[in-house]
Amino acid sequence: MFEQEKARFVLVCQNVDCLARGADKIMQALEERLSGEEGVEVKPYMCFGACQDGPNVVLYPDRSFYSHVQLSDVDDIAAHAKGGPAVARLEEGVDPSLKSLIFELLDAGLV
Numbered sequence: 496m497f498e499q500e501k502a503r504f505v506l507v508c509q510n511v512d513c514l515a516r517g518a519d520k521i522m523q524a525l526e527e528r529l530s531g532e533e534g535v536e537v538k539p540y541m542c543f544g545a546c547q548d549g550p551n552v553v554l555y556p557d558r559s560f561y562s563h564v565q566l567s568d569v570d571d572i573a574a575h576a577k578g579g580p581a582v583a584r585l586e587e588g589v590d591p592s593l594k595s596l597i598f599e600l601l602d603a604g605l606v
């Protein structure tokens with residue numbers, strides 16, 4: 496999944512709990528904002544295991560794990576994906592050990 500060098504991935508959980516909180520609309524909005532952006536790819540993800548904190552969006556390889564994402568956060572996430580600052584207010588919701596596990600899986604190329 497992460498075969499492209501120097502690519503930044505915006506991974507949007509599309510599993511049941513995140514979808515129930517609007518993850519489909521968040522993914523669509525991110526795709527619209529980042530369409531044509533070189534080196535940035537928006538992709539669905541099966542589940543990050545932080546279902547109660549969704550909708551969840553991960554920027555990789557940045558290692559940013561955004562939780563409780565709302566449509567109103569999409570502009571800031573898109574700006575980060577384009578090289579802007581991380582969105583600190585969205586990084587506080589998820590257990591650090593779970594974040595580490597997810598990033599280990601992503602580092603290993605597991606999807």
Ligand code: FES
Nearest residue numbers: 508510513543546
């Ligand atoms: S349903 Fe989104 S993290 Fe599990």
